[in-house]
Every structure is written in C-alpha cells, then in structure tokens.
Amino acid sequence: MNKPTLVMMAAVVTLVGIGCETPRRRPAPPPPPYRTQPMGLPDIKMLAKSGVSDEVILSQIRNSHTVYRLSAAEILDLKDAGVSEKVIDFMINTPSLYRSSRPPPPPPSY
Numbered sequence: 001m002n003k004p005t006l007v008m009m010a011a012v013v014t015l016v017g018i019g020c021e022t023p024r025r026r027p028a029p030p031p032p033p034y035r036t037q038p039m040g041l042p043d044i045k046m047l048a049k050s051g052v053s054d055e056v057i058l059s060q061i062r063n064s065h066t067v068y069r070l071s072a073a074e075i076l077d078l079k080d081a082g083v084s085e086k087v088i089d090f091m092i093n094t095p096s097l098y099r100s101s102r103p104p105p106p107p108p109s110y
C-alpha cells in the first residue's frame with residue numbers, strides 16, 4: 001500500500017473510534033424533597049393503637065405536610081382511639097403550620 005492510502009485508513013479508523021465513543025450523560029437530577037402520602041385519621045389511629053410513639057407519629061405528619069381541620073366529633077374519636085393530646089394538638093394547629101392545603105406541585109420533568 002502506498003503512503004496516502006495508509007494515512008487515509010488511519011484517519012478513517014480514528015474517526016470511527018471517535019464516533020463510537022459513548023456519549024456522556026448528564027448526571028441524574030437530585031430527588032425531590034421527600035414527602036409521604038397524606039396521613040388520614042385512620043392512619044393516625046392505627047399508629048396510636050399499635051403503640052407507635054408520639055414523636056414518630058408527629059414526624060410522619062410533618063413529612064406529609066397534611067393539614068387537618070378536625071371537627072369536635074373527630075377530636076373525640078381520636079381521643080377514644082388512644083391518640084395522645086400532644087398529637088391531637090399538633091393536628092389542630094396544622095392549618096397555621098402549612099398555610100396551603102393544596103397538594104405539592106408535581107416534580108419537574110427532565
């Protein structure tokens with residue numbers, strides 16, 4: 001083979017090698033802030049009846065950002081189910097803690 005042909009073949013091999021390189025991907029975006037599903041009254045009663053500590057129940061409520069607007073009957077029902085005064089008081093005050101009762105916006109799509 002002559003020299004120009006060898007140079008041409010080397011250039012082709014180089015270009016093919018560059019073209020086959022795996023493209024670099026962007027790193028995955030960080031996960032959205034963690035939020036649990038809303039905590040319904042049956043969930044709160046079940047946790048209290050199961051002996052889960054007040055601090056764990058309160059953490060679940062905080063993480064879910066659930067806003068409660070409890071009626072007198074619901075407060076009495078929670079108390080009868082063994083939910084502590086501390087948890088009930090926190091639930092009553094959630095409207096002032098979490099101003100909006102709207103669900104959080106959906107995570108951005110990438």
